[in-house]
Amino acid sequence: MLKIENYSIVLKGSDGRSLPVLENINLEVADGTCLGIAGESGSGKSVMAMSIVGLIPKASINNISGHIFIDSKETTNATEDELNKIRGKEVGFVFQEPMTAMNPLMKLQEQIDEVIYAHESNVTPKEAKARVIDALTRAGFKEPEKFLDSYPHQLSGGMRQRAMIAMALVMKPNLIIADEPTTAIDAELQIQLLRELRKQIVEQHLSMLFISHDLGVLRSISDEIAILYCGNLLEKGPTKEIINNPQHPYTCDLISALPRLVQERKLPQPIIGTLPSPDEKLSGCVYADRCKIATNNCYNSRPELKKIGDSHFVACWHK
Amino acid sequence: MEDEEILKVSHLCKSFVVEKKISDKIKRLITKQNPESIKALNDVSFSVKRGEILGILGESGSGKSTLARVLMGIHKADFGEAYLLGRDILGAKDLEKLAVYRDMQMIFQDPFSSLDPRMTVKQILLEPLKIHQLVYDDKTGSLVHQEPNIENIFKLKNNIFLNKNVPDFFLKDALKEVGLSPDSLNKYPSEFSGGQRQRIGICRALILNPKLIIADEAVSALDVSVQAQILELLMELKKKRGLSMIFISHDVAVVRQISDRIILLYHGEIVEELPADKLLTDAKHEYSKKLLNAALSLREGCDFKFIDTKV
Ligand SMILES: Nc1ncnc2c1ncn2[C@@H]1O[C@H](COP(=O)(O)OP(=O)(O)OP(=O)(O)O)[C@@H](O)[C@H]1O
Numbered sequence: 001m002l003k004i005e006n007y008s009i010v011l012k013g014s015d016g017r018s019l020p021v022l023e024n025i026n027l028e029v030a031d032g033t034c035l036g037i038a039g040e041s042g043s044g045k046s047v048m049a050m051s052i053v054g055l056i057p058k059a060s061i062n063n064i065s066g067h068i069f070i071d072s073k074e075t076t077n078a079t080e081d082e083l084n085k086i087r088g089k090e091v092g093f094v095f096q097e098p099m100t101a102m103n104p105l106m107k108l109q110e111q112i113d114e115v116i117y118a119h120e121s122n123v124t125p126k127e128a129k130a131r132v133i134d135a136l137t138r139a140g141f142k143e144p145e146k147f148l149d150s151y152p153h154q155l156s157g158g159m160r161q162r163a164m165i166a167m168a169l170v171m172k173p174n175l176i177i178a179d180e181p182t183t184a185i186d187a188e189l190q191i192q193l194l195r196e197l198r199k200q201i202v203e204q205h206l207s208m209l210f211i212s213h214d215l216g217v218l219r220s221i222s223d224e225i226a227i228l229y230c231g232n233l234l235e236k237g238p239t240k241e242i243i244n245n246p247q248h249p250y251t252c253d254l255i256s257a258l259p260r261l262v263q264e265r266k267l268p269q270p271i272i273g274t275l276p277s278p279d280e281k282l283s284g285c286v287y288a289d290r291c292k293i294a295t296n297n298c299y300n301s302r303p304e305l306k307k308i309g310d311s312h313f314v315a316c317w318h319k
Numbered sequence: 320m321e322d323e324e325i326l327k328v329s330h331l332c333k334s335f336v337v338e339k340k341i342s343d344k345i346k347r348l349i350t351k352q353n354p355e356s357i358k359a360l361n362d363v364s365f366s367v368k369r370g371e372i373l374g375i376l377g378e379s380g381s382g383k384s385t386l387a388r389v390l391m392g393i394h395k396a397d398f399g400e401a402y403l404l405g406r407d408i409l410g411a412k413d414l415e416k417l418a419v420y421r422d423m424q425m426i427f428q429d430p431f432s433s434l435d436p437r438m439t440v441k442q443i444l445l446e447p448l449k450i451h452q453l454v455y456d457d458k459t460g461s462l463v464h465q466e467p468n469i470e471n472i473f474k475l476k477n478n479i480f481l482n483k484n485v486p487d488f489f490l491k492d493a494l495k496e497v498g499l500s501p502d503s504l505n506k507y508p509s510e511f512s513g514g515q516r517q518r519i520g521i522c523r524a525l526i527l528n529p530k531l532i533i534a535d536e537a538v539s540a541l542d543v544s545v546q547a548q549i550l551e552l553l554m555e556l557k558k559k560r561g562l563s564m565i566f567i568s569h570d571v572a573v574v575r576q577i578s579d580r581i582i583l584l585y586h587g588e589i590v591e592e593l594p595a596d597k598l599l600t601d602a603k604h605e606y607s608k609k610l611l612n613a614a615l616s617l618r619e620g621c622d623f624k625f626i627d628t629k630v
Pocket residue numbers: 011012013014019021039040041042043044045046047048057060096213277278513542
């Protein structure tokens with residue numbers, strides 16, 4: 001369904017600096033499966049999501065290499081017209097920030113109508129309304145009729161996020177790219193939504209790229225997980241392997257940072273240090289300076305992803 | 320002093336009118352019906368003790384943010400009272416209001432939109448001092464009100480702030496307290512990561528030395544590792560300064576880690592109030608159990624566990 005091959009992208013920083021944001025990414029989402037992407041803020045998750053449907057502003061791109069295919073159509077060299085046909089209809093996109101992605105002057109129904117009419121001009125208002133309500137319901141909106149005439153600022157944070165999901169679902173696309181779709185909503189709704197999305201993956205054969213920094217969420221919806229750090233894939237494999245048998249020290253640290261709901265009350269373990277900006281990352285292993293087991297070799301050269309088990313890959317000199 | 324109540328809130332109510340069309344409004348006015356409204360807060364009463372972190376949990380739309388906004392004076396309450404250190408906050412006006420809000424500050428959810436991108440960190444930190452007309456006093460090493468001598472009154476009237484009276488080292492110490500490097504002072508927000516920006520927001524909230532902090536989803540927009548850092552910082556500040564806090568979040572695990580006591584809101588009403596230690600075992604309300612079960616399936620331990628699509 002989705003294939004990313006040797007993809008790298010260099011962006012322009014505000015002061016003209018070259019920012020190698022993604023480096024040599026290889027990923028695949030098979031029909032009817034979900035790939036989860038995890039990593040800290042700034043690791044390049046959103047840039048990856050937006051690259052797939054050509055949403056990175058041309059003006060901020062320095063260089064792109066590699067290929068991205070959706071259903072064997074290459075999007076990396078598609079024209080804006082071709083991309084517009086794909087966006088919304090074949091690929092639904094849930095943006096990370098609902099407040100910036102929604103038009104503050106448009107009512108909820110108008111926002112979703114717009115997506116429908118962009119691809120189908122002969123839909124009656126009545127049918128459009130029915131589809132909007134259906135999409136909102138599938139996105140976990142309770143009593144959607146009540147809110148059709150609400151403006152974004154009149155909705156709570158969680159409602160705005162569900163509205164974004166409804167916008168992605170309304171055209172019934174085959175692939176959904178969801179960038180942190182459940183961060184602002186409570187656990188019950190999260191579960192409901194994850195269940196709804198998982199159902200569509202299993203039953204409707206929907207494919208999905210699900211981005212989140214929260215492995216607790218990813219473990220419940222993705223078939224596979226890829227760990228991104230500083231624009232490099234450090235580990236990827238089946239969800240069960242990544243969660244129960246993490247190999248990269250970074251994956252282990254991410255798991256320790258998760259808040260837990262177990263009897264013993266203990267604050268989650270922060271990862272020491274911060275993620276460097278793309279032009280300041282190490283030339284060796286990108287995680288070396290925060291890694292608990294790094295040795296000299298780690299600083300000197302960058303490890304490549306290598307196979308360590310059934311479709312389990314890790315990029316670490318110590319494995 | 321341990322059990323001293325910092326904040327006491329009684330019978331707070333707040334509704335929002337949902338008027339779909341103008342014609343509905345006209346019809347309603349003609350027929351003299353009550354407008355259809357959403358009860359965002361319904362008879363909410365609670366208190367916060369000195370040095371206590373009160374967690375507020377509830378599903379999306381349960382009224383958590385509305386509570387924060389009413390307390391901060393952003394929305395007007397329909398009914399009810401709130402006293403901070405014995406002073407009425409909902410009825411306070413002008414100078415009185417200014418004095419009350421010096422003791423109560425808010426940390427916002429979004430570290431990106433809550434800081435003005437055109438202001439340096441120094442300007443951001445000076446902003447609350449400016450609003451509250453405070454200057455640094457050499458003798459006591461703390462902030463005091465500007466003395467109303469002739470020169471100062473002129474400056475106050477013309478909104479000229481005596482910037483020079485707040486030395487950089489005071490601001491640098493404040494930055495250090497929240498784990499930021501002192502040379503951040505002349506940088507702009509865009510030069511910081513999300514977690515660092517949230518620290519700037521916390522620093523801005525702390526600079527007036529408030530007694531109570533309201534944090535509405537203060538860590539929800541942060542990734543898990545930064546979230547853990549900020550939680551650690553808040554706990555440290557609580558211990559060191561005896562700060563009280565209202566910590567609002569939809570994340571049960573996070574709220575339970577950090578709070579002493581927890582309130583559960585459901586459709587604008589408090590349905591449960593209990594010590595954080597007892598949350599998993601003693602919650603009685605049907606709704607609390609539902610919320611806990613959902614949270615457990617996301618947050619219990621960290622083993623591989625697919626969502627069950629059969630339910
Ligand atoms: N348009 C752009 N121009 C220049 N640099 C950019 C642009 N968009 C993103 N970046 C940079 O690319 C890097 C990756 O950003 P990205 O938004 O993909 O991170 P992320 O993993 O989605 O983080 P978060 O969890 O905070 O959403 C960051 O260093 C960011 O500053």
